[in-house]
Amino acid sequence: MLVVLGCNTVGYTESLRSEGGAYSSTYYIGCMSYCNNSASAQDGQCAGVGCCHVDIPPGLTDSSVNFRVYDHTADLIKMDKNRNVPVWLDWAIRENGSMSCAEAKGKPGYACVSVHSECVDSTNGPGYNCKCTAGYEGNAHAPDGCTNINECDRPSDYPCHGICQDTDGSYDCKCHRGYQNSGDPKEQPCSPKFPLAAQIALGITLGISFLIVGLLFILMMRQKRRMNEYFRKNGGSVLQKVENIKIFTKDELKKITKNNSEVLGQGGFGKVYKGILEDNTLVAVKASIEVNDARKEDFTNEVIIQSQMIHTNIIKLLGCCLEVDVPMLVYEFAANGNLQDILHGDNNRRVPLPLDLRMDIAVEAAEGLRYMHSSANRTIRHGDVKPANILLNDKFKPKISDFGTSKLLTVDKDFTMFVVGSMGYIDPVFHKTGRLTQKSDVYSFGVVLLELITRKPTIYDANCSLLIDFQKAYEQENSGRAMFDKDFTIEEEIFILEEIGRLAMECLKEKVEERPDMKEVAEQLVILRRSRKSRQGNYNISPQQFEEMSTEGTPLSLETAVSVSSSVLSAPSTPANNDFSNA
Structure with missing residues (x-):
């Protein structure tokens, strides 16, 4: 476009030299502006009055600009022809045939x-x-x-509402720390990530969090000191040196019991929990007695003794946890619970109990007590013998348990003055005098024998006493047949039950010195079991012959019974070392 400003002025361009023509150029483009005076021209308009314009065709080269003034305006005539005027050139490289x-x-x-x-x-x-x-x-x-171009040095041309960083051929722009932008910080300002209210809330939250962490740390340290104190109070310094017992930490015990998630039952001092060790061994975890400085030595001695009692019919103590107020003991697991539930539990727990199984339970439970009384390194009185403390493993093997009320007696001390035990099983002599002896456990075991042959609890039918009714039956009829479990009807079985009942009556005698000891009780039960097996094997011995060879109303002596058994089984007259544990 060519624009001409002035009054009575013509301007034109000439382009492309003419070769052999009448004019020096081929193209001429121009226009002429008119006006009466300088005041007749109007700003913002270019329509011929004081201003005219004309489009320049594209593709022209070698252009020159000319103008003529017809009224000889002094400004145009006298102006410096070498002065600068605004020109916008549009040019291109057009060599070699004007290629693209x-x-x-x-x-x-x-x-x-x-x-x-x-x-x-x-x-x-x-x-x-x-x-x-x-x-x-x-x-x-x-x-x-x-x-x-270093765009960061030209913020007016290359804006950045944050941190500018020059790159080769471009630049990066990021918001300052703590600020954000949902779009591009090159185009939009950044805003704080957290408004003032949010910053205040965050500060308060962090402050509270630090306070809580500090309090938790203090509580954790207090808990650690408390657990160390419990460990000391419960005799940890002594028990951690015992080789055959494992000391579990409180965290290990939580893991073993899955935070006490499965309760097996209620023990003498609290709940009993099921647990599993790392080698998948099932265990039972229960509370022991509460220990103070006066009882610490008694407790440590009891744990040591229990850990040393290795017998197939005594529940094995595997370890203990001492980092708690009341020490926790870890025992081997008995899958079938206790004899109390098996004998007298609801229909879901009751199982058929043939005579042979009952005799096995009686014999092996007696063997466990006999071991405690005479075979352990120290004389031990259980003090609370009852079906609930006779556990049964997956093969119904009995395990004497619950030594929380056991009394450990030294050789020179034959009794203790702590009256403990369960009513219905406690020895009357012990209850009256506080004197606990071996025969106290014998008395309690006699009650267990009655429950085995009658399948009745000590108090049955609301207000009937098993001990009183059974003793009356023997006093009146010299037989406990009326009290026996109704599942037994075969005479041969009745005969065995009668003998066990008579043995129970011996255990329940009021005079302590007239009761047999556990060794004699175990031997009598072994002989009865042998006699039953001999008859099951078609050996020629009848219940009548067995009764004739015993004193009326009194179980056979060991020598007589072994002699009878020997004549039938051709066995030695006395078992080796009098050990009946595997008979």
Whole structure:
């Protein structure tokens, strides 16, 4: 476009030299402006009055500009012809047949040689132009003419509402720490990630959190000191030196019992929990007695003694936890619970109990008590023998348990003055005098024998006493047949039950010195079991013959019974070492 300003002024361009024509140029484009005076021209308009304009056709080259003034305006006549005037040139490279970018690339003379240059086709006629790519500036026609622009030094041209970092050909813009932008920080300001209210809330939250952490640390240290105190109070310094017992930590015990998730039952001092060791061994975990400085030695001695009692019919103590107020003891697991539930539990717990199984339970339970009384390194009185403290493993093997009320007596001390035990099983002599002896356990075991053969608890049918009714039956009829479990009807079984009943009556005698000891009780039961097995094996001995060889109303002596058994079984007259544990 050519724009002419002035009054009575004509301006024109001439382009493309003419070869052999009448005019020096081929193209002439121009216009003339008119006006009466300078005041007749209007700002913002170019419609001929003081101003005219005309489009210049594209593709013209070798243009020159000329003007004429018809009223000889002094300003135009006298102006310096070498002065600068605004000119916008649109030019292109038009060598070699005015090629486009696609045609010129790779050809000799291609002008865009800078590494960061690019070729642009001309929009005003043929040819092409070269320019630096975005992020670079300089001379695109020189090999290293286009150089990187540091946008961070030109914030007015390259805005950044955060932290600006120049890169080769561009720049990065990131929000300051603690600020954020949902869009582009080059275009939009960054805002704080947390408003003031949120910052205050966060500060309060962090402060409270640090306070809680500090309190938890203090509580944890107090708990650690408390557990160390419990460990000392419960005799840890002594028990941790015992080789055959494991000292469990409080955390280990929680893991073993899964935080006390499964309760097996109620013990004498609290609940009994089921647990599992790392080797998948099932265990029972129960509370012991509460220990103080006065009882610490008694407790440690009791644990040591229990850990040394190795017998198939005594529940094995595997370890203990001393980091708690009341020590926890870890025992082997008895899958079938206790004899109390098996004999007298509800229908879900009751199982058939043939005579042979009952005799096995009686014999092996007696063997466990006999071992405690005479075979252990120290004399031990259980003090609370009852079906609830006779556990049964998965094969119904009995295990004497619950030594929380056991009394450990030294050789020179034959009794204790602590009256403990369960009513219905406690020895009347012990209850009256406080004197606990071996025969006290014998008395309690006699009650267990009655429960085995009658399957009745000590108090049955609301207000009937098993001991009183059974003793009356023997006093009146010299037989306990009316009291026996109704599951037994065969005479041979009744005969065995009668003998066990008579043995129980011996255990329950009021005078302590007239009761047998546990060794004699175990031997009598073994003989009865042998006699039953001999008859089951078609040996020629009848209940009548067995009765004739015993004193009326009194069980056979060991010598007589062994002699009878020997004549039938051709066995030695006396078992080796009088050990009946495997009979």
